[in-house]
Amino acid sequence: MNLVDQARQVLLITHVSPDGDAIGSMLGLGWMLRARGKSVTMACEDRVPSVYRWLPGSEDIVQRCAGPCDLVVSLDCSDRRRMGTVFQPEFESLPLINIDHHVTNTEFGTVNWIDPSSVATAQMILSLADVIGSEVTEDIATCLLTGLVTDTRGFRTSNVDAVALGAALRLVEVGASFPEVTRRSLEQRPLASVLLWGQAISDLHFEEGILWTEVTQSMRNRLSVAENGDSGLANFLSGIREADVVVVFGERKGGVIDVGMRAIPGLDVARVALSLGGGGHPQAAGCTLQGDLSSVRREVLGEVQQSVKMQREGRTEE
Ligand code: 5GP
Ligand code: MN
Numbered sequence: 001m002n003l004v005d006q007a008r009q010v011l012l013i014t015h016v017s018p019d020g021d022a023i024g025s026m027l028g029l030g031w032m033l034r035a036r037g038k039s040v041t042m043a044c045e046d047r048v049p050s051v052y053r054w055l056p057g058s059e060d061i062v063q064r065c066a067g068p069c070d071l072v073v074s075l076d077c078s079d080r081r082r083m084g085t086v087f088q089p090e091f092e093s094l095p096l097i098n099i100d101h102h103v104t105n106t107e108f109g110t111v112n113w114i115d116p117s118s119v120a121t122a123q124m125i126l127s128l129a130d131v132i133g134s135e136v137t138e139d140i141a142t143c144l145l146t147g148l149v150t151d152t153r154g155f156r157t158s159n160v161d162a163v164a165l166g167a168a169l170r171l172v173e174v175g176a177s178f179p180e181v182t183r184r185s186l187e188q189r190p191l192a193s194v195l196l197w198g199q200a201i202s203d204l205h206f207e208e209g210i211l212w213t214e215v216t217q218s219m220r221n222r223l224s225v226a227e228n229g230d231s232g233l234a235n236f237l238s239g240i241r242e243a244d245v246v247v248v249f250g251e252r253k254g255g256v257i258d259v260g261m262r263a264i265p266g267l268d269v270a271r272v273a274l275s276l277g278g279g280g281h282p283q284a285a286g287c288t289l290q291g292d293l294s295s296v297r298r299e300v301l302g303e304v305q306q307s308v309k310m311q312r313e314g315r316t317e318e
Contacts, residue, residue, distance in 0.1 A: 141171040142176045190225075269285040
């Protein structure tokens with residue numbers, strides 16, 4: 001924490017295609033550092049998704065850092081690339097604190113605080129508040145609870161334990177509204193997104209326990225849906241009883257394919273995501289690949305099939 005105490009201008013960076021934990025943990029820490037008199041810039045390459053724009057401070061999040069800074073803190077980023085274009089070459093000489101809960105974290109920081117037992121980076125920020133004696137205000141609690149709720153899909157993922165629930169209780173006790181956070185960040189979604197899901201669901205592919213589908217640019221254009229992540233769809237499909245693994249391919253501009261994966265407890269998609277240059281958690285992982293949809297699909301499904309087969313046979317991957 002010495003690094004933080006010494007710093008005056010802190011740049012917080014969270015990952016591209018931000019989710020609720022990315023935004024919530026960055027805002028929570030941002031508020032805490034500001035209360036300690038730091039000048040804080042909060043940055044993310046992509047704009048804050050509309051579902052998180054109600055969070056206090058979200059309007060301060062910028063897409064690139066213009067001013068000077070003397071410390072960089074990355075949040076919820078499992079590797080350096082996840083910081084996207086916000087991390088400029090001139091920041092290489094600055095100390096970088098890497099705070100994350102992904103088991104696949106590549107420890108790219110000067111200081112690395114990685115805790116895969118935390119269900120969300122937001123949970124780590126709450127424990128940090130206690131360590132450094134920062135007050136957890138109602139605004140901070142709302143941001144952090146959003147991180148906990150979104151990464152656990154409302155405390156339903158297999159990693160939820162007493163510590164996570166205790167963290168949520170604490171945040172509710174200081175004023176965060178669990179119903180409001182849940183409704184705004186998990187339940188509500190635009191009609192166009194659901195219509196898009198409908199199209200993807202009408203073309204599901206299922207083989208040997210692996211369920212996959214894709215969201216193409218032309219589907220998005222037809223329904224005027226922005227280039228958001230397709231996490232909601234992958235999460236929804238992971239509830240299909242027959243599916244052990246779910247893979248959702250999302251086509252982005254410029255030949256970029258975003259791949260989201262889910263696995264039932266007992267199987268692990270983080271390692272296959274890592275081998276494809278991405279990362280994540282055993283039950284929810286992803287990667288971003290360059291190429292056309294059909295070749296990326298072939299490559300990824302091949303790797304996933306092989307990995308699942310080996311895991312079912314109880315073999316470790318070489
Ligand atoms: P989602 O499918 O919800 O976008 O992502 C599931 C998990 O995989 C999240 O923990 C997310 O951080 C991780 N993930 C998704 N895409 C990528 C990626 O391109 N690279 C890395 N390193 N992790 C990813
Ligand atoms: Mn997270």
